[in-house]
Amino acid sequence: MNPGVEQLKAISRRFRPLLQDGTRPLEFIGRIAAEVPSLLRNGMRKRDLRYYLDLCGVQALPIVLLICLLMGMVMAVNGQIQLSKLGQEIFVADAVGLVVVKELGPLMVAMVMTGWAGSAFAAEVGTMKLDEQISALETMGIRPESFLVFPKLTAMLVSMPILTIFGDAAGILGGMLIGVTSMRIPPVAYWTRTLESLDVTTFLLGAAKSVPFALLITLAGCYCGFNAANNSQGVGRGATKAVVSSIFLIVVADVFITILYSFIGY
Amino acid sequence: MANDSTQKIKLGLFVTGGIVLFVAILFFLGMTDIFTNKATVQTCFSESVQGLTVGSAVKYRGVPIGSVTKISIRVPDKLVQVDMAVELRHFVSAGDHGQQRSDFRNFFRSELEQGMRCRLEYAGITGMRYIDFDYYATPGETLPEPPAGIPDAGALYIPAVPSPFRDILKAIGTSLDRISRIRFEEISDGLERSLSELSGLLADPALKSTIARINEASENLELGSRTISRVFSEERLNRLMGLLEEDLEKVNHLTEQLINETREAKIPESTSAFRDASNAITFSQDELANTLTKLNQTLDALTELADSLSEDPSSIVSGKKKQQFQME
Amino acid sequence: MEKKTRPEIEVRNLTIGYGGNIVLKDLNFQVASGEIFCILGGSGCGKSTLLKHIIGLYEPISGDILIQGDSIVQADEHHRREIMRRFGVTYQGGALFSSMSVAENVALPLEEYTRLTPKEIAETVEAKLRLVDLAGFGDYMPAELSGGMAKRAGLARALALNPKLLFFDEPSAGLDPITSAELDRLLMRLRDRFGATIVIVTHELDSVFAIADRIIMLDKQTRSIIANGPPALLRDTSPNEKVRAFLTRDGLKMTGSEARG
Known part of the structure; x- marks a missing residue:
């Protein structure tokens, strides 16, 4: 036998697990996608959906508002330091408005939700697996992937854009608080300046980012839960993995989305 | 279950709040556009529209009335075509949308005849520009024909006038042109010819008109230097100053010659005709000196401007370190 | 035969x-x-x-x-x-879905695979729970049950479709x-x-x-x-x-x- 071929085979054997790591998430996504038609036919359990809407929307709102408000304030203070050198503090309104609506709003909400929902999903699914609840679902003839993922996914797809809108508003409000109190810009002037710098397309494109982010957080969370090792440490590691991979995926997706938007001129 | 119903209420509040906020933001950010009555106005610029973008403001004598909706290059004539949307609510007019529109059309047509034109203006230190509608042309001036292809159906056309920047360049160009056209050679030739022809020479209307022209030119130059403190490029300035200096040297040379020749000429003092001539020459000398002083002043002003520009180029648009709130 | x-x-x-x-x-x-x-x-x-x-x-x-x-x-x-x-499977710990009450757990297969009305489902659930001596525990959450009860609830769920x-x-x-x-x-x-x-x-x-x-x-x-x-x-x-x-x-x-x- 050709030693070169043998070596190649050895190498390919070593890389097979790696390749499987790459294909398994795809398989997971495929399983879920395959269930979409039956979801559309049969719907999902309303109670589960309501529970996750409550968890990912209502309960996450205060922390999202707080963090976005603070981020808006931080940006305004930093903008003030720079722009006051030119005597152009009013442009803080532009800076905060644009950055919050375009980038920081959707991104901060995604980060908060990664910690809030993504890790919870992973831990929940991981525990269900540990507790044989997943097996139980399976032997009832119910597909655990779709049964567990769809309510979470729907809730996230609904609540993330709403949270992002709230987050945008809170960020602008934070900037305005600093603008009005520390820079003594009249609120009306700040408001006019903010409206001046933004337009509907920017706002919509910014808020639209939350949809792929929601998808990524949910899928990463559930995937890490389903693939967590069958012990309590495994569940913990699954949650960590969910958070880390979500953040990574969100940032990568944001890069792609920004490039995509740049093609259409935004 | 009470717990269950509070959860539902919160959920409802969350979703409703989100939707209300969404609609409110859309509304504030200009979804109102859909409901506003607009007219399309088109123009073409032959100069660079650097600093003008889609969304740039359109103003009527400083009042924002709309925004630029499209900027395109016309391939056949290389003109830059700019489409603007003018919001009619800025023009107080009773009646429904149709009434508003026809009122605006009438207003627009009559104002065009009154000399209304559009021009690119700087919006602040950022280099951003806006389009200003104002009365740059003299009333009753014939309207230039719109370039082929515009206005589109339903749109209005407003001719563009060159921006102030171009005006300054043009004024200086004219001034220099006039200075260079002064017939210095002819003057010196005439002086050289003979002293006996002096009185005749001095009476020559050509010199008078030359001096008058020099005066005029230098006034133009002064005007130029005053307006120039708004926009100018250093390189161009240097070139201009080179030209100016050259011209000035010629004038100096001429004056020296004049003085020398006057001195050298051994004029019999008893001749009254000659005294007259001498007086006349002194007078004209004064006038020339005056002209030169003015030229010198202009030169000083230009030098000062050049210096200050090289120190602080942004003062072209911002003015001299004036702190001001820019709010449109 | x-x-x-x-x-x-x-x-x-x-x-x-x-x-x-x-x-x-x-x-x-x-x-x-x-x-x-x-x-x-x-x-x-x-x-x-x-x-x-x-x-x-x-x-x-x-x-x-x-x-x-x-x-x-x-x-x-x-x-x-x-x-x-x-067939029905009863797992070691019962494997009840922790987000649902006992009755909802038992009702899940019925909701998924039968066309029973909610009333019929409630009756079936009650019957199954009685069968495993858990009558009246339908509104309990799995976390509130003891180990034996959880197993019996799991059995009731396994029995839901009469396997x-x-x-x-x-x-x-x-x-x-x-x-x-x-x-x-x-x-x-x-x-x-x-x-x-x-x-x-x-x-x-x-x-x-x-x-x-x-x-x-x-x-x-x-x-x-x-x-x-x-x-x-x-x-x-x-x-x-x-x-x-x-x-x-x-x-x-x-x-x-x-x-x-």
């Missing part, structure tokens, strides 16, 4: 394992209709793994498993789920002897009243002798079945010392001496 002769479960030449490591190989056995069948073996011999293969959760390395004549191994995904709905075949994974593990005995009686009742076939994975000898019609015993060393028959008969007459030792609770000493010898 034919139903009587056809075994409920038939395992043919089954080899199972994880990621290349063979746990059990060349298994062959059948479970007859109406039988209480126990899978026995020491810890780590692969009892639970075997069960998970039989109920279709894992794919075997080779061999075939027929449930009521249909191969759960070769079935496509859709058909496999259809086969899975024919003729039931699997139990360590039903008496973690239960006190009295609760364990109650559970045994419940299983007997199920078999007697509904003619159910019951497959139990366990190592509780008391239960085995009380209820099992037939057992198979798995062995870690040989990775195969070392005994197949009625428990009392095996205890007394098995030629294999290991089997006798296990069934008489002499296991530790005997396997210890065997390992040395």
Whole structure:
């Protein structure tokens, strides 16, 4: 036998697990996608959906508002330091408005939700697996992937854009608080300046980012839960993995989305 | 279950709040556009529209009335075509949308005849520009024909006038042109010819008109230097100053010659005709000196401007370190 | 008629394992209709793994498993789920869905697979809960139940679709002897009243002798079945010392001496 071929085979054997790591998430996504038609036919359990809407929307709102408000304030203070050198503090309104609506709003909400929902999903699914609840679902003839993922996914797809809108508003409000109190810009002037710098397309494109982010957080969370090792440490590691991979995926997706938007001129 | 119903209420509040906020933001950010009555106005610029973008403001004598909706290059004539949307609510007019529109059309047509034109203006230190509608042309001036292809159906056309920047360049160009056209050679030739022809020479209307022209030119130059403190490029300035200096040297040379020749000429003092001539020459000398002083002043002003520009180029648009709130 | 002769479960030449490591190989056995069948073996011999293969959760390395004549191994995904709905499984800890109440847990298969009205579903759930002595606990959340109750609730859920075949994974593990005995009686009742076939994975000898019609015993060393028959008969007459030792609770000493010898 050709030693070169043998070596190649050895190498390919070593890389097979790696390749499987790459294909398994795809398989997971495929399983879920395959269930979409039956979801559309049969719907999902309303109670589960309501529970996750409550968890990912209502309960996450205060922390999202707080963090976005603070981020808006931080940006305004930093903008003030720079722009006051030119005597152009009013442009803080532009800076905060644009950055919050375009980038920081959707991104901060995604980060908060990664910690809030993504890790919870992973831990929940991981525990269900540990507790044989997943097996139980399976032997009832119910597909655990779709049964567990769809309510979470729907809730996230609904609540993330709403949270992002709230987050945008809170960020602008934070900037305005600093603008009005520390820079003594009249609120009306700040408001006019903010409206001046933004337009509907920017706002919509910014808020639209939350949809792929929601998808990524949910899928990463559930995937890490389903693939967590069958012990309590495994569940913990699954949650960590969910958070880390979500953040990574969100940032990568944001890069792609920004490039995509740049093609259409935004 | 009470717990269950509070959860539902919160959920409802969350979703409703989100939707209300969404609609409110859309509304504030200009979804109102859909409901506003607009007219399309088109123009073409032959100069660079650097600093003008889609969304740039359109103003009527400083009042924002709309925004630029499209900027395109016309391939056949290389003109830059700019489409603007003018919001009619800025023009107080009773009646429904149709009434508003026809009122605006009438207003627009009559104002065009009154000399209304559009021009690119700087919006602040950022280099951003806006389009200003104002009365740059003299009333009753014939309207230039719109370039082929515009206005589109339903749109209005407003001719563009060159921006102030171009005006300054043009004024200086004219001034220099006039200075260079002064017939210095002819003057010196005439002086050289003979002293006996002096009185005749001095009476020559050509010199008078030359001096008058020099005066005029230098006034133009002064005007130029005053307006120039708004926009100018250093390189161009240097070139201009080179030209100016050259011209000035010629004038100096001429004056020296004049003085020398006057001195050298051994004029019999008893001749009254000659005294007259001498007086006349002194007078004209004064006038020339005056002209030169003015030229010198202009030169000083230009030098000062050049210096200050090289120190602080942004003062072209911002003015001299004036702190001001820019709010449109 | 034919139903009587056809075994409920038939395992043919089954080899199972994880990621290349063979746990059990060349298994062959059948479970007859109406039988209480126990899978026995020491810890780590692969009892639970075997069960998970039989109920279709894992794919075997080779061999075939027929449930009521249909191969759960070769079935496509859709058909496999259809086969899975024919039997009920009760997991070790009950595996109740922690986000749902006990009644909702039991109602889930009914909601998913029947066209019953909500009222009919509620009645069925109540009947199933009464069957496992949990009447009135429908509104409890799984976290509020004791271990035995959770197992019985899991059994009620497994019974929801009236399956003729039931699997139990360590039903008496973690239960006190009295609760364990109650559970045994419940299983007997199920078999007697509904003619159910019951497959139990366990190592509780008391239960085995009380209820099992037939057992198979798995062995870690040989990775195969070392005994197949009625428990009392095996205890007394098995030629294999290991089997006798296990069934008489002499296991530790005997396997210890065997390992040395």
